[in-house]
Amino acid sequence: MVGTRGMLARLFGSDLRPVPIGPLLLALVTSTPAAAQPSYETVKSVLSEMFEEGSIGSDNDLTTESVWLYPCADTNVGVSPFLGTGDPGMHLKTLYVELASAVLLAERGLKPTDYPEELWRPYLAAYEEEILAAGVGAAPEGWLNVAGNPHYAALLLELSDYREHNGPDAYPETAMGEGCGDGGFEVSVVTEPAGGKVWSICEFEYKSCREAGIDPDDRLACGWVEETGVIAKVVAGNYRFFAEWPDGRTSRGRRSFLDAAKAEMQVVIRP
Amino acid sequence: MSASGLDDFRSYFSQFIGLIVGGTAATALVLVTALIDLAPPWPPAVVQVTGVVQLVALIFVFQVMKTAGKARINRTMLRSVALLAVFLTAYLAAHSLLVFQMPDGSLGLRGLWCTANAYAVYEGSCPLLTRDEIADAEFTAGRLWTPLGLTAARMTMLLCWIGVFANLVFLIGSFAVYQRRVAARPAI
Numbered sequence: 001m002v003g004t005r006g007m008l009a010r011l012f013g014s015d016l017r018p019v020p021i022g023p024l025l026l027a028l029v030t031s032t033p034a035a036a037q038p039s040y041e042t043v044k045s046v047l048s049e050m051f052e053e054g055s056i057g058s059d060n061d062l063t064t065e066s067v068w069l070y071p072c073a074d075t076n077v078g079v080s081p082f083l084g085t086g087d088p089g090m091h092l093k094t095l096y097v098e099l100a101s102a103v104l105l106a107e108r109g110l111k112p113t114d115y116p117e118e119l120w121r122p123y124l125a126a127y128e129e130e131i132l133a134a135g136v137g138a139a140p141e142g143w144l145n146v147a148g149n150p151h152y153a154a155l156l157l158e159l160s161d162y163r164e165h166n167g168p169d170a171y172p173e174t175a176m177g178e179g180c181g182d183g184g185f186e187v188s189v190v191t192e193p194a195g196g197k198v199w200s201i202c203e204f205e206y207k208s209c210r211e212a213g214i215d216p217d218d219r220l221a222c223g224w225v226e227e228t229g230v231i232a233k234v235v236a237g238n239y240r241f242f243a244e245w246p247d248g249r250t251s252r253g254r255r256s257f258l259d260a261a262k263a264e265m266q267v268v269i270r271p
Numbered sequence: 272m273s274a275s276g277l278d279d280f281r282s283y284f285s286q287f288i289g290l291i292v293g294g295t296a297a298t299a300l301v302l303v304t305a306l307i308d309l310a311p312p313w314p315p316a317v318v319q320v321t322g323v324v325q326l327v328a329l330i331f332v333f334q335v336m337k338t339a340g341k342a343r344i345n346r347t348m349l350r351s352v353a354l355l356a357v358f359l360t361a362y363l364a365a366h367s368l369l370v371f372q373m374p375d376g377s378l379g380l381r382g383l384w385c386t387a388n389a390y391a392v393y394e395g396s397c398p399l400l401t402r403d404e405i406a407d408a409e410f411t412a413g414r415l416w417t418p419l420g421l422t423a424a425r426m427t428m429l430l431c432w433i434g435v436f437a438n439l440v441f442l443i444g445s446f447a448v449y450q451r452r453v454a455a456r457p458a459i
Contacts, residue, residue: 184373184409184410202409204389204392204408208388208391212391235374236406237374238403238406258374260376263374
């Protein structure tokens with residue numbers, strides 16, 4: 001999950017920058033009635049402006065060593081802070097914002113490099129098209145799943161091959177990105193009994209949703225990330241987990257990962 | 272062949288290092304590595320940065336204090352001791368308030384101003400958030416503190432750190448520059 005709810009912080013934070021116009025536009029387009037749903041292109045164009053004016057930053061701004069396709073960034077501008085949970089179009093808007101953010105982040109990481117745009121653009125376009133075609137209703141709640149998406153995996157391979165054949169010194173290394181979280185370590189997430197689906201959210205985002213008047217247990221609105229089958233989730237800190245089994249049983253809880261030396265390497269979720 | 276000013280400085284430098292290695296004073300260049308556990312988490316090359324600052328301070332002391340009288344050397348040493356105490360106290364206080372440990376054992380730094388989002392959630396404890404609150408945000412400092420707040424904290428730590436070592440060099444360097452002159456004076 002790339003997103004955090006830091007956008008409002010960047011808008012009104014004390015970093016003494018002028019208040020950018022992009023978020024205001026986004027608030028405007030996303031607060032239109034459901035009947036006048038903003039198009040994906042509109043949301044993407046507004047987000048693009050926010051990237052340009054610097055109101056969204058990412059890990060790619062902090063390093064010159066490699067390019068992350070899916071870096072940690074304050075992109076979960078989420079429509080949520082601008083809306084109530086009762087908005088019928090909210091989940092679609094959230095999808096638009098998350099998808100556009102993910103694609104723009106990859107674009108902004110790759111554009112300044114010498115990798116030809118015709119090399120990487122088709123993969124991002126294919127990913128975008130696939131997610132939009134699935135939509136909120138058809139796709140599972142872990143819709144974005146950037147890290148596990150085959151288009152992204154193929155793109156990474158393509159970039160790596162291109163770099164190898166055209167001079168490693170001329171092109172930066174590329175990597176998927178580990179999302180947000182510093183000083184973390186890897187754990188696997190399993191359910192017992194097997195077959196359950198698992199979602200997680202970091203405690204800060206959970207509390208931010210509650211603070212913004214969003215139901216923090218609304219997995220779409222609050223940006224929970226599906227962890228089903230994840231064998232190497234990088235964790236650092238406090239998380240909420242939610243699991244659901246095909247027979248209807250559920251489990252909800254909080255887990256802390258504060259010390260790599262003492263932590264168990266497997267998170268087992270039971271009903 | 273007559274000795275140049277650089278030869279003189281080389282000899283002075285050897286004596287300075289001799290003082291440190293000999294344990295006469297509480298070290299400087301060598302001490303940086305000994306105190307690495309207390310070093311600020313930022314910048315990554317803090318030992319090298321400190322080394323450069325110490326060398327500049329050493330050159331400065333040699334150039335300016337080479338011909339200084341005992342009274343002036345004493346004043347410089349007293350001032351260095353006082354500033355050393357101030358910078359050391361400030362640094363230790365900042366270290367205690369700002370540094371936190373991440374799950375993998377590496378160190379992170381708190382910022383001096385929270386983001387609006389973090390302030391909304393942790394109004395009571397911003398900007399000096401507890402480790403558990405930092406853990407809520409996956410130990411990602413950029414989500415909790417503004418870029419300006421993080422930079423201010425980094426610079427505060429770095430300036431105090433450099434202040435400590437610069438004054439340590441002034442103290443030991445002044446002592447060395449005077450003692451070598453006394454030693455070089457021909458006996459009557």
